[in-house]
Each structure stands twice: as structure tokens, then as C-alpha cells.
Amino acid sequence: MEQSTQSVSDNAEKSRFEIHDDGELAGFAEYHRSGNEIAFIHTEIDPRFEGRGLGGRLARAVLDTARDQGLAVLPYCPFIRAWITKHPEYADLVPTTHRARFGL
Numbered sequence: 001m002e003q004s005t006q007s008v009s010d011n012a013e014k015s016r017f018e019i020h021d022d023g024e025l026a027g028f029a030e031y032h033r034s035g036n037e038i039a040f041i042h043t044e045i046d047p048r049f050e051g052r053g054l055g056g057r058l059a060r061a062v063l064d065t066a067r068d069q070g071l072a073v074l075p076y077c078p079f080i081r082a083w084i085t086k087h088p089e090y091a092d093l094v095p096t097t098h099r100a101r102f103g104l
Contacts, residue, residue: 006054008061017065019045019058026054029062029080038066039074059083063090075102 004022011018016028027045031038040062045055059080066073073093075081081102084090091104
């Protein structure tokens, strides 16, 4: 089975992180940045690419980027919120004052 090449990049013009699979846009996570906070609004994976773990790879990449940039994460997006719940090592990115609001 051939391995596809996946990459995640920040498309700042569109305020979203995009994941590409073999050069084709497979999904994105929209965000809103304000000061030292990044709010994730909506995540979408193209149905043609579902079931390949791309959503999880995208979530990990955007949260790692937020950590690297010292940003506080506000997971309004249900997918990102659920992913953080399943991966509690990322919960510290959400400010303690906001965790109850997001059920974390």
C-alpha cells in the first residue's frame, strides 16, 4: 500500500490551517487570532479523505503550533474540543479560566 504525503500549513490569509494529502486540500481548521489567543471555530475534512486519520493529524498539528507560539487555545470547534478531551496532554493550552466553559 502506497503512503500518501500529508502536510499541514497555516493559510493566514484565510485564517485557517490546511491539511493536504498528496498536494490536494483534504481539510482545514478555521481560527480567529486575537493577541495571544487562538480560537478554533470550525474543522472540516473533505468526505473523500475521511477515515484516514487526517482530522487527528490536523488537530495535533494546530495544537502543537499553538504551543510553539505560546498561544492560549479556545476550542469553540466541537472536533478540536473533543480531540483535546481524548488527549488531555493538550488541555493545558486552554486557560484554566475557560476550561469549565468548554467542559475540559
